[in-house]
Amino acid sequence: MREKHIGLGIFTFLVFVFLLGPLVIISFTSFEQGTVLRFPPESFSLDWYKNIFEVSGFLETFKVSIYLSLAGNLLALLIGIPAAYALNRFDFKGKALLEGIFVSPIIIPGIVLGFTFLRFFITYYQLPIYAGLFIGHTVIMLPFIIRVVSSSLANFDFSIEEAAVSLGASRIGTFFKVVLPNIKSGIIAGVLIAFLESFNNVDISVFMTGPGVSTLPIEMLTYVQNYFDPTIAALSVVLMIITALFMFFVERLLGLSYFTKR
Amino acid sequence: GSDSAGAGKEKLVISTWGFSEDFFNEDVYAPFEEEHNVDIVVETGNNAERLNKIRQGNSDVDLVYLSDYYAQQGVDDGLFEELDSSKLTNLDKIYETAKSPNGEGYGPAYTIGQFGIAYNPEMVKETVSSWKDLWNAEWESNVAIPGITTTTGPMFLDAASKVSGNDSFNEDAAFKQLDALKPNIVNEYNQTSEFINMFGQGEIAGGPIMEMYFSSLKEAVPEAEFVTPEEGGYAVMNTVNVVKDSDQKELAEEFINYQLSTEVQEKTAKAKVDSPVNTEVVLSDEEQEGITYGEDVIEKLNVLPADFLVENSKQWIDRWNKEVTK
Amino acid sequence: MRNYYKYLLILPGVLFLTIFMLVPIGMTIISTFFPNEAAADTSNYASLFRDSYFLEILWTTLRVSILTTIICMVIGFPTAYFIARMSAKMKALLLILTIFPLLTSPVVRSFSWMVIIGRNGLVNEALMGIGIIQEPLEILYTPTAVIIGLVHLFLPLTIITLVGVMESIESDLLTAAASLGASRFGVFTKVVLPLCVPGLVIGGILVFVGSFTAYTTPALLGGQQRVLSTLLYQNANTLNDWHMASILAAIMIVVTLIVITCMNLLANKLNPRR
Amino acid sequence: MSLFTLQDVTVAYQKQAILQDFNLSIGEGELVSLLGPSGCGKTTTLRLIAGFLQSKQGKFLFREKDYTKVPVNKRNFGFVFQNYALFPHMTVFDNVAFGLRQRKVSKASIKDRVLRVLDIASLKGFEERFPAALSGGQKQRVAIARALVIEPDLLLFDEPLSNLDANLRVNMRVEIRRIQQELGITTVYVSHDQEECFSISDKVAIMNKGIIEQLSDPATIYRQPKTKFVADFIGFKNFIQFDSRRQETDGIAATVQGITLTVQQQDNDTGLVGAIRPDDLRLYPLDAAPMTVENAVQGKVLISTYLGRSYQYEVKTSIGQFTVNDDAAAAPLANGQEVVLEIPKKQIVLVD
Amino acid sequence: MSLFTLQDVTVAYQKQAILQDFNLSIGEGELVSLLGPSGCGKTTTLRLIAGFLQSKQGKFLFREKDYTKVPVNKRNFGFVFQNYALFPHMTVFDNVAFGLRQRKVSKASIKDRVLRVLDIASLKGFEERFPAALSGGQKQRVAIARALVIEPDLLLFDEPLSNLDANLRVNMRVEIRRIQQELGITTVYVSHDQEECFSISDKVAIMNKGIIEQLSDPATIYRQPKTKFVADFIGFKNFIQFDSRRQETDGIAATVQGITLTVQQQDNDTGLVGAIRPDDLRLYPLDAAPMTVENAVQGKVLISTYLGRSYQYEVKTSIGQFTVNDDAAAAPLANGQEVVLEIPKKQIVLVD
Ligand SMILES: Nc1ncnc2c1ncn2[C@@H]1O[C@H](COP(=O)(O)OP(=O)(O)OP(=O)(O)O)[C@@H](O)[C@H]1O
Numbered sequence A: 001m002r003e004k005h006i007g008l009g010i011f012t013f014l015v016f017v018f019l020l021g022p023l024v025i026i027s028f029t030s031f032e033q034g035t036v037l038r039f040p041p042e043s044f045s046l047d048w049y050k051n052i053f054e055v056s057g058f059l060e061t062f063k064v065s066i067y068l069s070l071a072g073n074l075l076a077l078l079i080g081i082p083a084a085y086a087l088n089r090f091d092f093k094g095k096a097l098l099e100g101i102f103v104s105p106i107i108i109p110g111i112v113l114g115f116t117f118l119r120f121f122i123t124y125y126q127l128p129i130y131a132g133l134f135i136g137h138t139v140i141m142l143p144f145i146i147r148v149v150s151s152s153l154a155n156f157d158f159s160i161e162e163a164a165v166s167l168g169a170s171r172i173g174t175f176f177k178v179v180l181p182n183i184k185s186g187i188i189a190g191v192l193i194a195f196l197e198s199f200n201n202v203d204i205s206v207f208m209t210g211p212g213v214s215t216l217p218i219e220m221l222t223y224v225q226n227y228f229d230p231t232i233a234a235l236s237v238v239l240m241i242i243t244a245l246f247m248f249f250v251e252r253l254l255g256l257s258y259f260t261k262r
Numbered sequence B: 001g002s003d004s005a006g007a008g009k010e011k012l013v014i015s016t017w018g019f020s021e022d023f024f025n026e027d028v029y030a031p032f033e034e035e036h037n038v039d040i041v042v043e044t045g046n047n048a049e050r051l052n053k054i055r056q057g058n059s060d061v062d063l064v065y066l067s068d069y070y071a072q073q074g075v076d077d078g079l080f081e082e083l084d085s086s087k088l089t090n091l092d093k094i095y096e097t098a099k100s101p102n103g104e105g106y107g108p109a110y111t112i113g114q115f116g117i118a119y120n121p122e123m124v125k126e127t128v129s130s131w132k133d134l135w136n137a138e139w140e141s142n143v144a145i146p147g148i149t150t151t152t153g154p155m156f157l158d159a160a161s162k163v164s165g166n167d168s169f170n171e172d173a174a175f176k177q178l179d180a181l182k183p184n185i186v187n188e189y190n191q192t193s194e195f196i197n198m199f200g201q202g203e204i205a206g207g208p209i210m211e212m213y214f215s216s217l218k219e220a221v222p223e224a225e226f227v228t229p230e231e232g233g234y235a236v237m238n239t240v241n242v243v244k245d246s247d248q249k250e251l252a253e254e255f256i257n258y259q260l261s262t263e264v265q266e267k268t269a270k271a272k273v274d275s276p277v278n279t280e281v282v283l284s285d286e287e288q289e290g291i292t293y294g295e296d297v298i299e300k301l302n303v304l305p306a307d308f309l310v311e312n313s314k315q316w317i318d319r320w321n322k323e324v325t326k
Numbered sequence C: 001m002r003n004y005y006k007y008l009l010i011l012p013g014v015l016f017l018t019i020f021m022l023v024p025i026g027m028t029i030i031s032t033f034f035p036n037e038a039a040a041d042t043s044n045y046a047s048l049f050r051d052s053y054f055l056e057i058l059w060t061t062l063r064v065s066i067l068t069t070i071i072c073m074v075i076g077f078p079t080a081y082f083i084a085r086m087s088a089k090m091k092a093l094l095l096i097l098t099i100f101p102l103l104t105s106p107v108v109r110s111f112s113w114m115v116i117i118g119r120n121g122l123v124n125e126a127l128m129g130i131g132i133i134q135e136p137l138e139i140l141y142t143p144t145a146v147i148i149g150l151v152h153l154f155l156p157l158t159i160i161t162l163v164g165v166m167e168s169i170e171s172d173l174l175t176a177a178a179s180l181g182a183s184r185f186g187v188f189t190k191v192v193l194p195l196c197v198p199g200l201v202i203g204g205i206l207v208f209v210g211s212f213t214a215y216t217t218p219a220l221l222g223g224q225q226r227v228l229s230t231l232l233y234q235n236a237n238t239l240n241d242w243h244m245a246s247i248l249a250a251i252m253i254v255v256t257l258i259v260i261t262c263m264n265l266l267a268n269k270l271n272p273r274r
Numbered sequence D, E: 001m002s003l004f005t006l007q008d009v010t011v012a013y014q015k016q017a018i019l020q021d022f023n024l025s026i027g028e029g030e031l032v033s034l035l036g037p038s039g040c041g042k043t044t045t046l047r048l049i050a051g052f053l054q055s056k057q058g059k060f061l062f063r064e065k066d067y068t069k070v071p072v073n074k075r076n077f078g079f080v081f082q083n084y085a086l087f088p089h090m091t092v093f094d095n096v097a098f099g100l101r102q103r104k105v106s107k108a109s110i111k112d113r114v115l116r117v118l119d120i121a122s123l124k125g126f127e128e129r130f131p132a133a134l135s136g137g138q139k140q141r142v143a144i145a146r147a148l149v150i151e152p153d154l155l156l157f158d159e160p161l162s163n164l165d166a167n168l169r170v171n172m173r174v175e176i177r178r179i180q181q182e183l184g185i186t187t188v189y190v191s192h193d194q195e196e197c198f199s200i201s202d203k204v205a206i207m208n209k210g211i212i213e214q215l216s217d218p219a220t221i222y223r224q225p226k227t228k229f230v231a232d233f234i235g236f237k238n239f240i241q242f243d244s245r246r247q248e249t250d251g252i253a254a255t256v257q258g259i260t261l262t263v264q265q266q267d268n269d270t271g272l273v274g275a276i277r278p279d280d281l282r283l284y285p286l287d288a289a290p291m292t293v294e295n296a297v298q299g300k301v302l303i304s305t306y307l308g309r310s311y312q313y314e315v316k317t318s319i320g321q322f323t324v325n326d327d328a329a330a331a332p333l334a335n336g337q338e339v340v341l342e343i344p345k346k347q348i349v350l351v352d
């Protein structure tokens, strides 16, 4: 039933114009030679791209942000997937409460979370800076992983799981061999969203960073509080390109056909 | 991050804003590091965040740069060490107002900037010379004003009080005056970058802003003008303090003294990073652009006492929220 | 056998969140009732709710975030539907494009909105060029601009979540509905929509909470319009009044819980399965 | 007049063609069954008619109009899916009511019609259940009810009764046939149950690898298969490859290895393969065979199996091995027993 | 020795009990079929044995050990699901190889065994296909192959052949039976096809509403149903409610409305319901009836239907209406024709 949905196609096109239009403008301004954002740009240069690498903080904090997002994601997956699975697979007493607990990090305003983390992690728990950042980020990623993975599991046909178990697979083996591949797209979506959530986070990082330790968004924020030039526009473009390349290579190298179910 | 410090080397942790990091690293920190065989570690962020972290205790920050309002809060909360004035030999070289804006014994202002009016003469033809001019009909839908929680917000409130005809600050009159400005206000800005972007895109004709940013405004709109209103601009002071219980108090004091030195002050001014407070700094006309410079200029600036700000800010914010931002 | 097993699976998550979030946040919120370390005191809450200024901001914030949520759903759902039915390659491409907006700094993004919807922006120039309007529309620095900005920010999240859910709907169900006479719209509303309800709820919650607690976008695009998080930030950052900030946070949490509960109830109505 | 016609249709998944120059024409009010081995393209044919699949070539004419491009929901065809495809988020009632609601039928009338059809499907009392809480057979019946209730112009059934027990299957097929005839709904029916196909259909199409090998009324198919494939498929388990055939007065004399059998048949002029069902063969113990045995061949019992209704024997003869079903009422023959095999001349057919 | 035993087992979904004090015991190497109407609990019983369901009460003994709490993957049982439950992300080969891989069988041996079983299931050439690209019957065969290949201790089949055509069904069931016997794998088999059940099973259990009404070898079930439900279920379509019965020398004399019929039967002492299959009744035109008709009853043909193999007649008599299947070879009887109905005394049975 793959019919052509012309109306829907046009609609989607307009949505993408909306989503990407501002980015096109940002891309243009990043090539402006002058020291303020200007549109339409009046000159062309790559100076601001060069500047990204000259501002020492960006490269350093970019790495910190990536590691933080990856490590946080890993922990969030380790904790989150079993929880999402259990919540969907079994009946529970107090399921609603548990589900509530797992979304709670989302519903607390970021600044309050950040401040509370600062008080507790640093003052009470005496965690080192990196540990505090890592845990704080894991906390905010966890609900995204759990909710998005849950929505995939909601439509999962658990009888194939039974089939695997009856063929001798252990529960854990079954999970990895049969459940996981079939909720792959949900997990990827969850990881993606959680990654971005962490990678873009300001509220928590602002409190958890310390002397010599910062994240990219904090660095960018600090930068725009003090400079007005197109460096951040250029940096945004670079981030998009990195994302695109990353996705492209994952697709190519691992042959992961995203979001496709056989 | 103690691991970044070389083995056995002393470490000085400085908390500051993120601007001109490269300049500070190369021209300010590096010589000091070399001279004192010390590693400087920097934490950046805005005033509130950094102050909050210090408030929580067990922060390893030794030295903190703050705007005077936040510095005053720190002083009031007892977060800073009193300085040993005998160590601060350069104190004598700086403006009187800059010596201890937050109370005797606490950190000096290492820079004083001016808060005045910038505008685009293409959009407003009448010459601008007074805070009053912002209320003119020609400025309708053309002004951006600083938000009350920014460093300069309360200064603009004071300016409104002056425009209303009061010599000393009259809160009610100031808010009434601001109410009359509403038709002209396009937006409040909380970051200077917003002002500059609006200015560059022609969303506003101008408004109250610090002189420090004028060169950026000119870059966006070459015709831009900056004026010191006849009622006087305002002094924006940034201070340096030593955090309580710092184990590097002496080194920190050395650093403050160094920051006030003619050499550093001059480099900083010439790089158009901060206006100098050191009276020995000499700048050419060109070097003066965008820099608040000269004893005569500084003396004419209005100064809002920081303790007065701290005392009233809650109430002002409340009223501002209700009466200005609606 | 499964009884302890299933609890074992959620235990790490519960422990983790309890230690690192529930206890800290709980204590922060409990402290709002004990401002003087003495008897419980709710007068701060009471006076807030008598304050018409606060109530108005609460209402504005709710309105903006609910509208944002609805718009994200209404726009995101058909888009996700379209994307979900594309070939694998196209799908991957569109999803990558979808997340790009999240990678741009808010300040830069707000600048681009100024270029688009500002007084001299593309939209006004175009409309005035065609002659539809004489005076430029005032969009920038109004709640409308905030909603546009928030939609731009949260639409990607909505789309990604929904595409994931739609992928898992068996295609024969759509065929079955069509064969029973449902138009494309009917298939969409009667089958796809209800089966997507879990995803819509999740997406809805994410968007609602995100826009309800958003700070930067309203601050940059909303002009002088205040929202709850502005108040919270003012109290926390400028006034160092963490007590009031925590009270505001508590109120925001409760409001969010109420809205989520309503969404869940609505969802159960739409998709009563189980 | 034919209600619809598939004209030279080609359907392919990826590169592999499933139907190639496929032709089928069905008259108004007829019930036509598609019978064929697993994977031969039955479901594909149904999905094509329903409009779920686009053909690469060829035409689909419905009431003389070109329907090739008419969208599924404009066709008013009822479809019963092989895998049920029930809406998991709707109750049994809502599943069945779905089509009526699309047609804006009044509430009262919906209730009426849904309950009636649920009754026919023996699903009374299950109205409020969700599909997840139904047994396999119950799901299948909901799927049938859902298609029947809209009284469509064309009904398409994909093994609608495969998960039902014998009794229910007979009841349901009688109901399907009754409703179909009462309302004159043209129907295409896929089933693996031959008895079901024969009893319910006006015509049966035997498919093989995407081609219709024979399309006739049930009795003709049953008695006079045209090809070896059809014969084999409908139960002519025994085949004899004759060397030659010759028309005689009392029928065709077909010869294999010197043995000549008589075949009474009119409609095949060339076929050299003789085919006969296990049920139609008769077996006698060698020592108790009557004199009047037609086309007698001598043999020996290899294996015997109990089938309930009858015993099944594998019998080895000089012209090949035969499978014979013999009424269980008679005394069973032992393995190894010498027998006479009777190949009745009316029952053996020659096929291409 | 019995391989496993279900002892007083109770299973309920929500509050509704599906199996109540259920008992079943199956001997080592036996193949037992479960037959029963849709929704009677067959799938539930299989799932219970497999360990997918926990019983509320009762015990499951396997080789004398209490298996009630043994997890599914430790049971080494093969299960063929009614809805196939193939792994959508694996090829046919990988689906079938799955169980072997769990058992750490060597690569070469996996390939060998998988290809062999795919061959048996007529699935050669489909190794690299994903389930979404298979027809219904092909999927079903993959499911069977997947369960067979592990040579489990116990095989559980839930309607494994329902989507296959007659030929394939016979082939597959012969294969299943062959493998089952060769390897001596005890098997529980659910099917709606009675012939299939009878031909394949050592014993057949007839289930009704969560209870086993009769468990016997196929021939006994086929010939001597114990209850009316069983009789009805296995095709004794005609029932006569007798008023009284009396033991005579040549059998039981059962009387209804003054008419007495003779019943030759040993194993029922109380039943008053006579049951007989349509196939076992004989019909003669009134004017051509032979003299030796047993238990003759006069009647009239109401409806006649062509069934392929035979004609089916509805015959009205003074002791009720009868359904009769008559060999199609004979000349068909017309509607309204007066007939004599023969109720052979060996074929009629009395049930409770
Ligand atoms: N999840 C469930 N919740 C409630 N009732 C259920 C559930 N699953 C099955 N049932 C009911 O339990 C009864 C037995 O179901 P089961 O699947 O064992 O039947 P079955 O004998 O296999 O039938 P079929 O031949 O139709 O597959 C049915 O009446 C069914 O409606």
Ligand SMILES: Nc1ncnc2c1ncn2[C@@H]1O[C@H](COP(=O)(O)OP(=O)(O)OP(=O)(O)O)[C@@H](O)[C@H]1O
Residues within 6 Å of the ligand: D013, D014, D018, D036, D037, D038, D039, D040, D041, D042, D043, D044, D045, D082, E132, E133, E134, E135, E136, E137, E138, E163, E164
């Ligand atoms: N999506 C697909 N991609 C490739 N091949 C397919 C696909 N779907 C079906 N096929 C193949 O097309 C052929 C015909 O399939 P179809 O479903 O029409 O068979 P069928 O006659 O209905 O068989 P069954 O009786 O087993 O249901 C089969 O060989 C099948 O493997």
Ligand SMILES: NCCCCNCCCN
Residues within 6 Å of the ligand: B017, B019, B047, B067, B150, B151, B212, B273, B274
């Ligand atoms: N919010 C006050 C921040 C003050 C930083 N100003 C420094 C001026 C830099 N040129």
Ligand SMILES: [Mg+2]
Residues within 6 Å of the ligand: D042, D043, D044, D082, D158, E135, E136, E137
């Ligand atoms: Mg099929």
Ligand SMILES: [Mg+2]
Residues within 6 Å of the ligand: D135, D136, D137, E042, E043, E044, E082, E158
């Ligand atoms: Mg079942």
